[in-house]
Amino acid sequence: MGIKKPFSCTNSLYIMVHSHEGGTRGIRNPPGPDEARPRSEVWPGHYQLWPRAQSSVLCADPPARGGCRQSWPNGQCALRLSFRTSNNRPPKPYSDPVTPRVSSGWLSASLLFLLLSGPLKDLCKPEDMKVVKDCINITRSFCDLTHVWVNTTDMYVSRVVGFREKAELVNCMGSFFLESDRPLDPPEFEIVSFTNHISVNVKFQSIDPRILSEEELQFYLAFIEEHAGNSVKRYQPQITGNITENFNYVIDKLIPNTNYCVSVYFEPKDPRKINRSPLKCTLFQPRRESESSESATMGGIITLFLITAVFISTVMILKRIGYICLRNDFPKVLNFRRLSVWVFPELPPLEKVATVEVIHINRKKKVWNYNYDDESDAENEAAPCVNSGGYTKHGLTGRLCPASTTSASLEDCSDPNAEEPYLPEPKGDAETPMAPGPGPWQSEGTSGGYQTRGTLRQDPTSEEDSDSTERSEGRIVFNVNLNSVCVRALEDDKDSEVTLMSPSRPEETVVLEDLNETESSLSVASEERTQLPFTDPSMECLRPQDAPSDQSDTSESDVDMGDGYIVRQVNLKKFN
Amino acid sequence: MTYRCLLQMVLLLCFSTTALSRNYSLLRFQQRRSDTVCQKLLRQLPSTPQHCLEVRMDFQVPEEMRQAQQFQKEDAVLVIYEMLQQIFSILTRDFSSTGWSETVIEDLLVELQGQMDHLEPIQKEIMQKKNFTMGDMTVLHLKKYYFNLGQYLKSMEYNSCAWTVVRVQMLMNFSFLKSLTGYLRD
Numbered sequence: 146m147g148i149k150k151p152f153s154c155t156n157s158l159y160i161m162v163h164s165h166e167g168g169t170r171g172i173r174n175p176p177g178p179d180e181a182r183p184r185s186e187v188w189p190g191h192y193q194l195w196p197r198a199q200s201s202v203l204c205a206d207p208p209a210r211g212g213c214r215q216s217w218p219n220g221q222c223a224l225r226l227s228f229r230t231s232n233n234r235p236p237k238p239y240s241d242p243v244t245p246r247v248s249s250g251w252l253s254a255s256l257l258f259l260l261l262s263g264p265l266k267d268l269c270k271p272e273d274m275k276v277v278k279d280c281i282n283i284t285r286s287f288c289d290l291t292h293v294w295v296n297t298t299d300m301y302v303s304r305v306v307g308f309r310e311k312a313e314l315v316n317c318m319g320s321f322f323l324e325s326d327r328p329l330d331p332p333e334f335e336i337v338s339f340t341n342h343i344s345v346n347v348k349f350q351s352i353d354p355r356i357l358s359e360e361e362l363q364f365y366l367a368f369i370e371e372h373a374g375n376s377v378k379r380y381q382p383q384i385t386g387n388i389t390e391n392f393n394y395v396i397d398k399l400i401p402n403t404n405y406c407v408s409v410y411f412e413p414k415d416p417r418k419i420n421r422s423p424l425k426c427t428l429f430q431p432r433r434e435s436e437s438s439e440s441a442t443m444g445g446i447i448t449l450f451l452i453t454a455v456f457i458s459t460v461m462i463l464k465r466i467g468y469i470c471l472r473n474d475f476p477k478v479l480n481f482r483r484l485s486v487w488v489f490p491e492l493p494p495l496e497k498v499a500t501v502e503v504i505h506i507n508r509k510k511k512v513w514n515y516n517y518d519d520e521s522d523a524e525n526e527a528a529p530c531v532n533s534g535g536y537t538k539h540g541l542t543g544r545l546c547p548a549s550t551t552s553a554s555l556e557d558c559s560d561p562n563a564e565e566p567y568l569p570e571p572k573g574d575a576e577t578p579m580a581p582g583p584g585p586w587q588s589e590g591t592s593g594g595y596q597t598r599g600t601l602r603q604d605p606t607s608e609e610d611s612d613s614t615e616r617s618e619g620r621i622v623f624n625v626n627l628n629s630v631c632v633r634a635l636e637d638d639k640d641s642e643v644t645l646m647s648p649s650r651p652e653e654t655v656v657l658e659d660l661n662e663t664e665s666s667l668s669v670a671s672e673e674r675t676q677l678p679f680t681d682p683s684m685e686c687l688r689p690q691d692a693p694s695d696q697s698d699t700s701e702s703d704v705d706m707g708d709g710y711i712v713r714q715v716n717l718k719k720f721n
Numbered sequence: 722m723t724y725r726c727l728l729q730m731v732l733l734l735c736f737s738t739t740a741l742s743r744n745y746s747l748l749r750f751q752q753r754r755s756d757t758v759c760q761k762l763l764r765q766l767p768s769t770p771q772h773c774l775e776v777r778m779d780f781q782v783p784e785e786m787r788q789a790q791q792f793q794k795e796d797a798v799l800v801i802y803e804m805l806q807q808i809f810s811i812l813t814r815d816f817s818s819t820g821w822s823e824t825v826i827e828d829l830l831v832e833l834q835g836q837m838d839h840l841e842p843i844q845k846e847i848m849q850k851k852n853f854t855m856g857d858m859t860v861l862h863l864k865k866y867y868f869n870l871g872q873y874l875k876s877m878e879y880n881s882c883a884w885t886v887v888r889v890q891m892l893m894n895f896s897f898l899k900s901l902t903g904y905l906r907d
Contacts, residue, residue, distance in 0.1 A: 261770055261777070261889055298893055298897065299893060300770055300889045300892070302770060304771075318771040319771060320769065320770040320771045322892050324892075324896050325760050325763075325764055325892065
């Protein structure tokens with residue numbers, strides 16, 4: 146029996162094939178999509194069809210024409226398309242239990258197909274459905290369509306017709322859109338068991354790029370199933386970025402001493418066509434001993450590192466605050482390592498120290514009208530006198546100023562009309578110590594001769610102070626800025642000093658309120674005295690800065706303290 | 722003044738070029754994802770094309786869809802946008818006779834609209850250039866093709882087989898879209 150011509154539109158479109166006698170071979174029904182079946186191994190990129198029992202209307206003829214033939218009356222028929230992505234295994238014939246079992250004769254089949262988007266012609270014409278040359282009168286259950294169905298972006302409608310003898314036993318059709326219908330074979334993967342997790346390494350490079358491109362990998366995510374006993378847990382790893390080679394997924398939170406099996410597969414376009422990989426199993430047994438030793442080692446290293454860091458930081462802090470490794474940058478004068486220093490120690494220069502008591506006096510400020518003009522007549526003004534030593538002296542009262550003086554200010558000071566002492570404005574502290582004066586008081590008793598001696602008017606604002614001589618009680622306290630005091634060494638004028646010490650004179654007490662400042666100022670004054678000795682006692686002058694307002698008349702007395710200092714004591718007659 | 726404007730123009734041109742380059746890469750990724758999702762959704766719509774062979778029709782599929790051709794990325798943007806727009810328009814028609822899930826159709830429409838929103842800024846910018854390119858010819862062919870689809874559905878009264886045939890065409894359209902997406906490169 147040869148190949149018959151296809152029927153017209155009034156009959157089913159199929160091709161009769163010859164039949165063989167003998168044997169009980171028949172088309173075996175493949176298992177369902179969800180049933181476990183031996184993995185079919187196909188040459189890479191080969192497409193194969195397996196007839197599968199499934200109910201369907203097989204005929205293209207309208208029922209009214211009566212040409213519609215049913216399929217295998219007791220069974221079902223369907224076509225199944227499969228792909229293969231790996232490149233290393235040869236195809237194997239597919240074998241399945243035969244249902245129903247054909248009692249006699251051979252069953253041969255042929256495969257036909259058409260391209261749905263092909264040229265639109267009369268469907269009944271034989272050109273509309275093409276027969277696969279390698280699949281005519283075949284007795285195997287699969288047909289290789291690799292080189293036949295090349296358009297992956299089109300819809301293929303296929304038909305398989307099987308006959309035994311003259312009876313049509315199989316007549317099934319199916320449609321396939323290759324791009325979306327091709328099931329993806331699972332990728333290769335490896336599993337490694339660690340102390341607390343299992344790592345699944347999926348190898349994407351084993352995928353044929355013709356089947357699944359690099360970018361499509363990101364969308365057809367690999368599902369990982371974890372089988373532990375009777376429970377199955379599914380993971381969907383998130384593939385981010387471009388992953389073209391390997392993808393690693395970690396399964397944690399595992400139960401110790403449990404056997405875990407992992408299967409990997411691509412998310413199918415058709416949910417019914419999941420193609421799982423074989424399970425790979427491993428026993429999850431955390432290594433506690435090694436883990437503990439590792440953890441102990443790590444802990445020891447970390448502890449040692451911390452101790453070292455703390456020690457170093459402590460040393461640095463102590464060094465920085467100077468507690469240790471203090472720098473010995475002493476000045477040279479403190480360097481006692483020199484032998485000459487020990488042999489010939491240098492004694493520090495002696496300092497002259499004197500005790501002075503200063504009493505502050507508040508006086509009315511007198512505005513000094515200084516006229517630095519050379520032609521100006523300083524005699525008519527209360528201008529300070531400047532001697533050759535650079536001191537400025539001011540006359541306190543007319544009584545205190547010396548009779549003869551070359552200084553104009555002294556004449557001013559001796560002006561009996563001057564009721565107010567020419568006291569310069571005090572600087573700063575009212576307690577400025579004042580030098581004990583040999584100055585103005587001394588001037589009273591000098592050989593140069595003061596015209597008068599009397600009490601130092603302490604309160605310029607008070608008329609009563611001008612009559613201080615009448616007051617014998619109290620003390621007058623006034624501030625004397627020792628820096629502006631003319632002090633001279635009285636070694637040459639000891640007689641005058643003695644004169645000053647005559648008891649006929651009323652005592653005058655000058656109280657230094659600030660002994661410290663007094664000492665310093667006295668030392669300065671002493672130096673000045675030694676450096677700049679006055680030859681003219683008339684040049685000695687004292688310029689008290691402040692005078693307390695409550696002080697009135699004073700009486701003066703000088704006390705020789707030695708070393709050229711004379712303490713002028715002024716006794717206040719009236720002390721508020 | 723002139724030099725100042727020139728500098729600003731140069732900076733703006735560089736920035737726009739950089740921005741567009743980055744957008745094409747992002748567009749490619751988004752379009753690829755959208756195509757895959759749409760194909761999966763279409764696969765969820767049950768149909769048996771082998772039972773509707775006799776109602777096939779020649780829709781004058783553009784030659785650019787039949788045979789692979791080279792596209793500029795600007796042309797690819799125009800063609801993709803036009804196809805998405807047309808598919809969206811077809812899916813909004815009456816499909817009640819098919820028994821398809823409305824949820825699936827809605828998901829498809831949402832996915833298409835989202836992708837069109839991503840393409841619209843670049844599509845408008847390309848249209849402003851007003852240069853007649855091959856993409857414009859392809860768009861014209863596509864307009865005719867989708868018009869035929871719409872007329873086919875209307876003439877078949879939106880029956881199940883008509884929608885089955887149109888669905889097959891849409892599967893082919895998304896395959897063509899995936900190939901066009903590959904041209905969206907910097």
